[in-house]
Amino acid sequence: MNKGGGFVSESVRRLSEETRRLAELYMSGEVGRSVRPAEFGLSADFVDSGPTPDRLYAEAVRRIAACAPLRILPGEKLAGAATVSEAMRHEVPLTPYRSISHTTLGFEMALRFGYRGVRRRIETRLADNGLDAGERDFLEAMRLCLEAARHWHARHVAELERRMAAARDGERRQLSAVLVALRPVPEHPPRTFREAVQALWLLWNFQRLCGNWSGIGRMDKMLGPFLERDVAAGRTTLDEARELLAHFWIKGCEWITAEGRGSGDAQYYQNIVLAGVDEQGLPVLNAVTDLVLDVVEELRIADFPIAVRLSSRTPERLLRRMADLQRLGGGIVAAYNDDRIVPVLAQFGYPLPEARNYANDGCWELLVPGKTSFGYQPFDALLLQETLGLTRPEPDERRRKIECDEWAPHARPDGARRDYPDFEALYADFHHRLERQIERLTDASAFSDTPCPLLSLLVEDCIGRARSYLQGGPVYTVRSPHAGGLPDVANSLLVVRRLVYEEKTLPLSDLVAIVRSDWAGQEALRRRILTRFEFYGNDRAEADAMLARVFNDYTDLVGARRERHGVLRPAGVSTFGREGSVFLPHRTATASGQKRGAILAPNLSPTPGADRRGPSAAIRSHCSLDYSRLPGGTALDLKIHPSAVAGEAGRTALVGLLRAFVRLGGMFMQTDVVDNDVLRDAQAHPDRYPNLSVRVSGWSARFATLSREWQDMIIARTEQGRYGERP
Amino acid sequence: MTGTVFDVQRFSVHDGPGIRTVVFLKGCPLDCFWCHNPESKCRVPNIGYAPGLCLNCGACLTACKMNCHRMENDRHVYERAGCRRCGACAEACPAAALETIGRETNVESLIAEAVRDRPFYEATGGGLTLSGGEPLAQPAFAAALLRAAKQASLSACLETSGYADGSVLREVATLADKVLFDIKESDSERHRAGTGVPLEPIVANLSRLAAAGARLELRCPIVPGWNDRDGHWRGLAALARRVRGIEGIRLMPYHPMGVSKAERIGLDSANMPREFPEPDTVAQWAHAVQALTDIPVGVG
Ligand code: SF4
């Protein structure tokens, strides 16, 4: 748990006092609050000249590079800062365009070839006479963006030189070190660890300055070899390297304002992936892996959510370190299971080396970094509510005919339902609705004209195809359907089947009427359901089998539409907090005893409060599904109270959960060690816990920055024990 | 083979090595005034009632033949006098405000539940733990469970108060891979006063198990104001020295979670301490004991 005032660890002290102070400065929000809207714009003449969108974008990037304020704070070891606030709003500053997130760019490629290499490729491509005007325009815009990046770099070099001239010894040496590392990169490929860290920072940060929020990707894989060479040659020490990485982390907090943003999105998808294997299948585990964990342990910065790729071969030592970090709370470190994921991706169609190189999109969805245009299509799979006539009225006669003849007979204009003769008929109606929804999603076009030449620079094969990230330029364009609410569908089906069709204690129409009235006057029945049913998450065969049926049908439906219009459609299951925001207003009460407004299951985790048998049972339930069917991935969110994982025994237990999760074939798990009293107190007194952070499915958030409904959701998840004991 | 169990708890991490499933057997010959599992004491089921969950629906009134339930100003009242603990009201209660604590179950179903977490045991050196109550209050059932665990290749621990027929205890305990042996007090007089039973047979049993080659860990509940004193630390250290083969001493700091449990089943909780010891205090205890012995001393 990241508590306000205590976010820099007192017990762990490996970093210098200076670095620790810098961390406190950034995390206090002082730096973030100084980020202002751009005080410059595009010239009227330029805009009047009627530039193409790509050229308008490129000009904006040029202006940003030329005019955005520089920020080089005393003692900082890395240069570059995202200093205009439009970028924090997911916009390309100075333009009307939305920027891009949910991706991880090709930083590894850029470190290998430098901007120089990218420029050469653009120039070679521009020499091709077969390009049409649009393609040429796009490539030109990319080239201009590169020039802008070069200018941004030059401004930093000049500023550092200026400051050096005025500085005294100590400061001078320090500035000189920054300058020496900065000068050649990222124009040229870095040669040392320090150059590599500086290059990665600037590659990433310049995108960010222009509004694009990329994940970082596989940091230890990218930086580890540099460090190993430097250490072997005596050019640096692990202590120095740790300081440098700490500065990366600290500067990554440049947008923390410590003022509530009021939205659920409290960070900028700057995910980092550690460990795993490389393209050849060799383990990635090096000094950078350890140093990153050191930094997080000491600074407790949750703004770079970390996912560690595990397998049956992961050494115990790494698992124990993860357990230690998990016990700090805040859910900064999550786990992927390579043993499951790599084969799933390969089976889906990625070449094995690329499957092995997977990273994520800024949450936890899987992608091949630097080669993928990623998007996901979330939808509420609680379509069972429609089957039961619990939501909106059916579409009118005409649309019904066109869309789904088979499904139509049960429809009622008022949204009411005819009784289904048996459970299978009811299920068939749900299945039709699911299919219709998936057909709609997978038929939607994935491409867009929104310009993005800067981002496209770092994505293969945008140059080769002379097409942008959003127009099919990347090697893979992925739009992953993501179903939310599957556990609640299964739980509701379980109740309907038993009460209506097996025990026959309640006609369907009565049950529907009760649920529609939000269980008014039926508290006894509702409680009976909650206390007598063992729902998904308890390692009970009946509930898990029902979910498996829904899950298998969903993955079959998407699997049959693997690729359409040049777009890959890997099935995924997630909610990413939608269960507490987007879905919530539309959802009615459920047949599983949930009232309207209750927070239902996040991702593919148990419905809050339904998992009564603890984390091992929740893991078993979750892993009873066959994830070889789910190339889009899913998450299990485990909430564990600190009491359960105290002491050496608790650490062993956390390691055991990770090992068993891998062995049982799960995909992604995040374990959050939290204490509900702390959360409640934080809700009542946000000022006491400005940095309390909680992670929800792939991203962590400062609790105080979340809106009330999100806080409630997290508290609901934290609640252990029986439904009945909840207020 | 059946027996009475009042809880099965998966993912227990402080009851023997690794992640374990703990089966709590009902019944106990001791009567410790601080008991944190008061519902374990009685061999027959208890009826638990949690007023906070009650819906005042009246279903229990109809279910009970003994008229133990009534409504007063539309509020449900449960009068335990005359209750036969038949469980009919709990069966009828929709909200689980009334609950039967303790159920007759068989070895097969318990082992079937326990093996479900095998991957977690294998990752951590965990397994099954029999606890209670006093498992030896149901010796044949405990023995059958331990044998079945062995057959299913599950590691099994036995947690015991040590207060049982010596030869029976030895027979059962040697079926376990490890015995978590409670020592509540090292002074004879105080032991009898605080637990209702003499200390001597317990110590004799401890020696007997040690002689039989059992792997032993001492579990020592520390109740502030009762046994948190130097004399007890010395007593524990002396005992550990005298009895060969004790692998560890674990101090179990008192927690008042048993109070609400006692109230829930209608027991008087007036004598139960209400305070948690401070973490610093607990650390001092551990330190004090460790200073007196080479055997590793742990907490919790
Ligand atoms: S347990 Fe039986 S006798 Fe006791 S109150 Fe309930 S129904 Fe009545």
Ligand code: SF4
């Ligand atoms: S049946 Fe349960 S909920 Fe209803 S009055 Fe009795 S105790 Fe209360």
